[in-house]
Amino acid sequence: MENRIVIEYCLPCGYEKTALQLSQELEAQFGEKIGKVEVKPTKLIGSFEVLFRDEVIYSKEKAGRLPDPGEVEQIILTRLFK
DSSP, X not given: OOOOEEEEEETTTTOHHHHHHXXXXXXXXXXXXXXXXXXXXXXXXXXXXXXXXXXXXXXXXXXXXXXXXTHHXXXXXXXXTO
């Protein structure tokens, strides 16, 4: 199974910087284990979601906040070794 990661963010909300920073952190930490991280704006206002293997693993809507530093990395780490 491909370890594809997609970060979808709300552009009008100003989440682009957070999405790009998270993308760089993920690529630096996991390197070839995940490949390139896709970062793309979404039409859903207020949205910030991270998908791993086409499954939502982090949702700002559900959490009520943007991810804490290291939070998404920890989720991916546990799923890489499932």
